[in-house]
Structure formats: C-alpha cells, structure tokens
Amino acid sequence: MSAGIRFEHVSKAYPSKAGARGRAVLDNFSYNIASGSLVAFVGASGVGKSTLLHLLAKLDTPDAGSIHWPANPAGSARLGVAFQQPRLLDWLSVRDNITLVLPAGADTQQVDELLEAVGLAEHASAFPQTLSGGQRQRVSLARAFVVNPSILLLDEPFSALDELTARRLRLLLQALWAKRSPTGVLVTHNMQEAVFLADKVVILKGRPAQIAEVIEVDIPKPRNPEDPALFAYYTQIMQSLT
Amino acid sequence: MPELARPLIRHRSPGRGAAGLLAIGRWLVKVAPAVAFCLLAIISWEVMARSLASPLVPGVGKIAGACESIVLSGEAFTQIGITLWRIALGFVLAFVLSLLVGISSARYDPVRVFFEPAILLGLTVPGLVWALLCVIWFGVSLATPVVSIALGITPALVLSVVQGIRGVDPDIIEMAHVYQLPRRTRLMKIWLPALVPSLLNGGRVAFSLAWKVIVLVEIFGLSDGVGYQINSQFSMQNVEGVIAWTLVFWLGMLLLEYAVFQVLDRRLTRWQRRASV
Numbered sequence: 001m002s003a004g005i006r007f008e009h010v011s012k013a014y015p016s017k018a019g020a021r022g023r024a025v026l027d028n029f030s031y032n033i034a035s036g037s038l039v040a041f042v043g044a045s046g047v048g049k050s051t052l053l054h055l056l057a058k059l060d061t062p063d064a065g066s067i068h069w070p071a072n073p074a075g076s077a078r079l080g081v082a083f084q085q086p087r088l089l090d091w092l093s094v095r096d097n098i099t100l101v102l103p104a105g106a107d108t109q110q111v112d113e114l115l116e117a118v119g120l121a122e123h124a125s126a127f128p129q130t131l132s133g134g135q136r137q138r139v140s141l142a143r144a145f146v147v148n149p150s151i152l153l154l155d156e157p158f159s160a161l162d163e164l165t166a167r168r169l170r171l172l173l174q175a176l177w178a179k180r181s182p183t184g185v186l187v188t189h190n191m192q193e194a195v196f197l198a199d200k201v202v203i204l205k206g207r208p209a210q211i212a213e214v215i216e217v218d219i220p221k222p223r224n225p226e227d228p229a230l231f232a233y234y235t236q237i238m239q240s241l242t
Numbered sequence: 243m244p245e246l247a248r249p250l251i252r253h254r255s256p257g258r259g260a261a262g263l264l265a266i267g268r269w270l271v272k273v274a275p276a277v278a279f280c281l282l283a284i285i286s287w288e289v290m291a292r293s294l295a296s297p298l299v300p301g302v303g304k305i306a307g308a309c310e311s312i313v314l315s316g317e318a319f320t321q322i323g324i325t326l327w328r329i330a331l332g333f334v335l336a337f338v339l340s341l342l343v344g345i346s347s348a349r350y351d352p353v354r355v356f357f358e359p360a361i362l363l364g365l366t367v368p369g370l371v372w373a374l375l376c377v378i379w380f381g382v383s384l385a386t387p388v389v390s391i392a393l394g395i396t397p398a399l400v401l402s403v404v405q406g407i408r409g410v411d412p413d414i415i416e417m418a419h420v421y422q423l424p425r426r427t428r429l430m431k432i433w434l435p436a437l438v439p440s441l442l443n444g445g446r447v448a449f450s451l452a453w454k455v456i457v458l459v460e461i462f463g464l465s466d467g468v469g470y471q472i473n474s475q476f477s478m479q480n481v482e483g484v485i486a487w488t489l490v491f492w493l494g495m496l497l498l499e500y501a502v503f504q505v506l507d508r509r510l511t512r513w514q515r516r517a518s519v
Contacts, residue, residue, distance in 0.1 A: 058419075058420070059419065081421070083413070085413060089414065091436075091438075091513045092513075100421075100427070100431060101421040
C-alpha cells in the first residue's frame with residue numbers, strides 16, 4: 001500500500017523585494033491526501049500551487065508546520081516526479097535516463113517493461129534530442145514510475161505539449177497509475193486535465209492560499225476523455241474559480 | 243526479379259565501393275579550401291625567397307630537403323616524442339588541478355574569490371617567465387617542463403571547467419536533488435559529461451599554449467626535444483633547419499588534432515551530432 005500525505009499547519013513566506021517582511025504564500029495550511037489517490041491543486045497563478053509541490057519535493061522547507069509521509073517498508077517515501085519540461089540528460093540514451101534514478105545494482109527489468117508501456121522500446125538507445133516533445137515526456141513519465149514511487153508529483157506535466165499529444169499522454173498516465181497507484185499530487189492550469197486524472201480537485205484562492213472548495217470527481221477509472229459527466233465537473237470548477 | 247529492373251535497383255542503392263568513393267569525394271571537397279591555402283602559402287614563400295635571394299629566406303626546395311633529412315634519420319620522431327611526453331605529463335597535472343579548482347570555484351563562491359587572483363595572474367604572466375623560473379628552480383630535470391606547462395595552462399583550463407559547470411541547466415540539478423541521486427552518480431553522469439564540450443575546447447587552447455611554453459623550456463634548460471633542436475639550428479644560423487623543425491612539429495600537432503582531439507570530440511559528443519542530423 002502506498003503512503004498518504006498530510007499537510008499540518010504549514011506556513012511558507014518568501015521575502016519581498018524590499019527584503020523587510022516576508023510575503024506569506026501559505027499560512028496554517030492543512031490538508032490530507034488519502035493513500036493511493038490523486039489530488040489536483042488548481043487556482044490562479046501565484047496562489048501557492050507550486051510552493052506546495054516544492055515543499056513535497058523537498059526543494060524547499062516550510063517556515064512552520066510539517067508535512068508527513070507515513071513510513072513505508074523502505075523507511076522513506078520514494079518520490080517520482082514529472083516536471084513541466086522533461087529534464088532529461090541529453091548525453092544519456094532514453095534507457096540510461098530512466099535507469100539513472102535507480103539505486104546501483106537495482107533490477108532493471110522494470111525499465112524494459114516501462115519502455116514497452118510508454119511505447120519507446122524501439123527508441124531505448126536513442127538520445128533525447130532526437131525525440132519529439134511527446135516522446136521526451138513519455139521518458140520522463142517512465143523515469144517517474146521506475147522508482148516504484150509511493151508519492152508521484154506532477155508539475156503541469158503536459159502543458160508544453162500540443163493538445164492531441166497531451167491527451168494521449170493523459171491516457172497513458174491513467175494506465176500507468178492503474179497498475180501502481182501511488183499517492184499523487186497534480187498541479188495544473190488545465191481544468192479538463194484535472195477532472196480527467198484526479199480523484200479530488202482542490203481549488204485554491206487568496207493570499208495566503210486558502211482551500212476554497214474540494215470537488216470529488218466521482219467517476220470510476222479508467223475514464224474516457226469523451227465522457228460528458230467530466231464536463232459537469234469542469235463547469236463546476238470553472239464556476240468556483242470565477 | 244525481372245531482367246529490366248536490375249540496373250535500376252543497382253543505380254538506386256550503390257554498393258560499398260561506390261559509397262566509399264562518394265565519401266572520399268565529399269571529404270576532398272571539404273578539405274579543398276585548406277589545401278588551397280597551403281598551396282598558396284608555399285607558392286608565395288617561393289616567390290618571396292626567389293625575389294629576395296637571401297640565405298635568411300631559404301626556398302621551398304631547401305626547406306623540404308631539411309625536412310626530409312630529419313624525418314628519414316628518425317630524429318624527428320625521437321625529438322617530437324620527447325617533447326610530446328613532457329607536454330602530456332604537464333597536461334595531466336594541469337588537468338587534475340583545473341578539475342579540482344574549477345569545480346569547487348564554480349560551486350562555491352568563496353573558493354572562486356580565493357583563487358581569482360591566482361587565475362588572473364596565471365592568465366597574464368607570459369610563458370617565458372614560467373619557463374625561466376622553472377629552469378632556475380628545477381634545473382635540468384623532468385620537473386622543469388612539467389611544472390612550467392602546468393603553470394602556463396592551468397588558468398585557461400580552470401576557466402573552461404568553470405564555464406562548463408555553470409552551463410549545466412539548474413533544472414537538471416533540481417531533478418538530481420528530487421531523485422536524491424548519489425554524489426558519485428551526479429559527478430559521473432551529470433557534471434563530467436556536461437563538462438566535456440568545454441573541456442575539449444579548453445584542451446585545444448591549452449595544448450597550443452603548452453607548445454609555446456615547452457619550446458622555451460627546451461631552449462633555455464634542456465638538451466633534447468624540438469625546442470632544443472630549433473635552438474641548435476638557430477645557433478648554426480641554419481634557417482631552413484629552424485623552419486624544418488617547426489614544420490615537422492606542426493605536422494605532428496595536426497596529426498594529434500585529427501587523430502586524438504577530433505576522434506575524442508566525435509565520440510564524447512555524439513549525442514549532439516546525432517541531434518543535429
């Protein structure tokens with residue numbers, strides 16, 4: 001069973017340009033993400049979505065409060081991340097980019113399985129710069145899943161892609177998720193993406209960020225992007241945001 | 243296969259021999275401007291030598307004869323070997339030093355500030371000064387060329403390393419942090435490969451600097467090597483000998499450029515070349 005995530009009274013402020021007083025992005029923020037579920041955080045730019053993700057990725061630390069990842073058998077949370085840009089090493093092959101994040105001596109059988117799953121088995125020895133944007137993002141997804149993550153962070157993973165490619169990759173992500181079910185956090189500006197992928201959509205507003213509404217997307221998975229029921233949730237989110 | 247189809251198919255997919263001829267043809271077209279420059283330089287030199295008619299400007303024939311003499315006697319290979327060995331040792335010492343100083347300077351600002359005066363000093367002091375000082379300090383020993391080359395080229399190599407490290411995308415560093423990549427993996431898979439293009443460029447510049455330093459060291463303090471040979475030809479007022487040794491060493495350097503640097507460049511940065519296709 002993968003780990004759940006608990007934000008407890010988390011506060012975070014960034015120094016203003018004058019440097020005198022910090023600008024609070026989060027203040028006493030608390031929220032629980034159930035184990036194995038995917039929660040999307042949506043809201044206007046600058047509302048604090050990326051701050052939440054940075055804190056989860058341990059790229060930053062909270063000024064106050066704490067974030068809990070319940071212990072797993074390995075003793076620590078395994079983190080998988082798909083960034084907005086794939087962040088691949090241009091001098092390593094597709095296969096080596098995925099293997100890179102595995103501990104030394106780890107079983108690499110899963111690398112082959114994931115290459116097959118993301119449709120890049122034939123490109124395993126290719127260099128990233130020879131791939132399309134969509135293919136590079138597939139490598140990034142394979143890299144995120146190869147560590148068997150207990151927590152998966154998705155930072156606007158498909159926003160740099162054309163809609164058709166993004167749609168294919170959302171379906172791919174859904175398929176990968178179904179097999180492994182990590183606890184996930186998605187940050188996105190695309191409400192259709194949030195509704196399609198997430199179990200819950202958390203709408204953030206204000207400064208410091210407050211949870212305006214939590215919308216539970218009660219549609220069984222795997223979902224069909226053409227499902228009209230998704231549109232009802234999309235409309236609800238848009239109304240809540242505006 | 244129908245009889246008529248055969249010639250057509252052969253025409254469309256040339257055999258290995260034809261492909262080889264095509265590749266040689268393409269290479270000849272590529273090197274033609276460089277060959278043209280060399281021919282022009284030779285003709286101009288010969289015209290100048292004939293018009294001046296001075297023993298200080300020997301003709302192409304005399305220079306070629308001197309080259310032939312030092313190559314056929316085997317002396318050219320021996321002396322170039324000695325000089326290259328000294329350059330290689332100095333180069334290795336400079337390389338290790340510049341990796342240590344360059345990586346730590348690029349990553350930690352106080353280290354950069356600490357080494358900055360030394361780097362600036364090293365960049366501005368002429369190779370002649372290092373050569374003279376090392377001859378005074380170490381006398382006729384292997385330490386003289388090795389240390390003077392290291393002192394002469396380390397600053398330029400450090401700058402290349404710093405430039406390469408700073409060129410690493412911060413997003414990649416962030417990715418490595420998120421996935422908690424071990425220090426060794428970061429060094430071997432991120433930092434060193436990212437350094438390769440700037441190290442190759444820096445290496446070429448450093449090599450040309452090393453050549454200038456070693457000639458001076460061999461002139462002032464050693465009894466063999468290309469620099470010593472140039473100096474002894476100079477002492478005998480043998481101008482074609484001076485030019486012949488310079489030309490033979492230049493040919494050796496060209497060979498090194500094509501056989502070592504360009505092969506390394508193609509091998510280590512093949513991901514860039516494939517990407518540009």
